[in-house]
Amino acid sequence: MATVKILLKVDKTNASGEAPLYIRLIKDRKPKYISLGFSINPKHWNAEDKKVKKSHPNSQRLNNFIAAKIAEAEGVALTMETQEKGISTRKIKEAVLGKSAESFLKYADNYIYGLEKNGQVATAIKAKSIIAKLKAYLGSKDLLFDQLTVSFLKAYERYLKDTVKNSVNTIHLNLRVIRRIVNEAIREDLLPYEKNPYLKFKLKLEKTMKIYLTEEMLQKIEDLALRSGSRKFHHRNMYVFASYAGGLRISDILTLKWKHFDGERIILDTQKTGSTVSIKLPLKAKAILELYQDNSQTKQNPEDFVFPILKLDKNYTDPKVLYQSISSATTYTNKDIRAIGKEVGVIGNLSFHSSRHTWATRALKKGMRIEYVSKLMGHTSIKTTQIYAKIVSEELDKAMDIFNS
Known part of the structure; x- marks a missing residue:
């Protein structure tokens, strides 16, 4: 039960020697204070009776005001505690002050x-x-x-x-x-x-089917004849690169710079989580990078983007500019990846993110330990990676059905 008392805060005495009066609410040992809006000299305060002494010229009026405020606070506290179990002193204070709930x-x-x-x-x-x-x-x-x-x-x-x-x-x-x-x-x-x-409210979620490519389908995309230097050509190369390079997200592929490649591996902080990943590139991923390396005698500019999608004349140090550019580029990339998927006969709408699913399922099928897959993908929890392990396990179960025919 909340207790309501009047308190003279002598520690807040002003330059005129007057201290403010407060109502103190205590519940579950948690105090809250409500200012009564006036101060008096401590010599006019009866600390034992919690009243203004008669020596004060307005003692009767002030004591009536204090009694009314105490009664109001006690009434509000009693009503609220009766209506709601576990009500806090903060809520009681707000009610006494007539303060409405937060928006x-x-x-x-x-x-x-x-x-x-x-x-x-x-x-x-x-x-x-x-x-x-x-x-x-x-x-x-x-x-x-x-x-x-x-x-x-x-x-x-x-x-x-x-x-x-x-x-x-x-x-x-x-x-x-x-x-x-x-x-x-x-x-x-x-x-x-x-x-x-x-x-008391449960969120509903439907399981979605993760689209990923078999080795054969991925090879068809790799072999698809596209005009060199075209937008679709670059988008296809990005997709294949991600399918071999740890399933990097499109935001990381778009912002990938030559400074992130040491000749053997990609080392970068991911855009989504900020986690650092270090991925040793397999030969096919390296071969894609070679398509974009400057073959002249001049040294590659480490600040240049590997894939020529983002424009160089924009200020990508501005997070909003970077986000909008990545969002726009992702839309165009997914449009081309869908078209490529249809050309090679992929069932369902392909998106760039499926390259991530493709890498994960291929890695597990090839025997890579799940904790390694989780680390390379930058997952914060191995539970996220276990989704791919379940997909591979279901495929193996289906493969065993051959013994039923």
């Missing part, structure tokens, strides 16, 4: 701004688009943390599915970003842990 939308905007300031451009842009979608659903209304309930999340989930026509996994991404912002607010003590709506 989730305002907090989300500040959270996104923080991401931008920290250089997490991709994460910020993704979160901004997701919050923009939420704002469109709300119209002109605000969304307070107190209104972000299980019922609200269920209603918003239905809206994304039925009205926006989002897929299950797109809805999962939207609600996961909102959850991340809620968790950040909890860490900052803006929202009590027990008020987290996600404690």
Whole structure:
């Protein structure tokens, strides 16, 4: 039960010798203080009775005011504790002050701004688009943390599915970003842990089929006749290179510079996670790099991009410029990779990311230990890599079906 007391803070005595009066709320040994908005000289304060002495000219009026505020605080605390188990002193203080609940939308905007300031451009842009979608659903209304309930999340989930026509996994991404912002607010003590709506709301996720190429299909892409120097030619080479070079992501392939290649291996900090990877290149990957090496007597500029996709006249030290350039280049690359896949007879829509799946499944089939595959792919957890091990295991199970025929 919360206790409510009046307190004269003599440690905050001002130049006039007056100290401020506060209401002190204590619950679970956690105190919160509410200023009464006035100060008095300590000589006029009766510390034992918690009253202004009669020696003060306005003692009667001040004591009536203090008694009313104490009664109000006790009443609010009692009501809130009766209605909600585990209510915090912070919430009680806010109620006494008449302070409304924090705006989730305002907090989300500040959270996104923080991401931008920290250089997490991709994460910020993704979160901004997701919050923009939420704002469109709300119209002109605000969304307070107190209104972000299980019922609200269920209603918003239905809206994304039925009205926006989002897929299950797109809805999962939207609600996961909102959850991340809620968790950040909890860490900052803006929202009590027990008020987290996600404690009772489960996110839904559908398993997606990972497209990867067999050795034969990859060879067909390698052998496909393309005009040298064309955009599709470069995109094909990037795809094949990634399929041999540890399944590097397209963001790392696009920003790969000659300074990252020491003649034997690629050493770079990945764009997505910032983790450092060191990949010894097999002969086929080296052969692709040789296509782009300057054969003249001049030394290769270490700051030049290996693959001539990103324009050299842009300031890529600006995270927003880099993100937008990578995003645009990825769109064009995936368009060409899809077309190449159709030309060689790949079933399904091929994307550049399938080169990563292709490398992982091929590495495991060739006997590479899963922890090595995980390390080379820059995975933060081996659980992510185990998805590929499961794919290979399922293929082996299917292969054994030959004994049933």
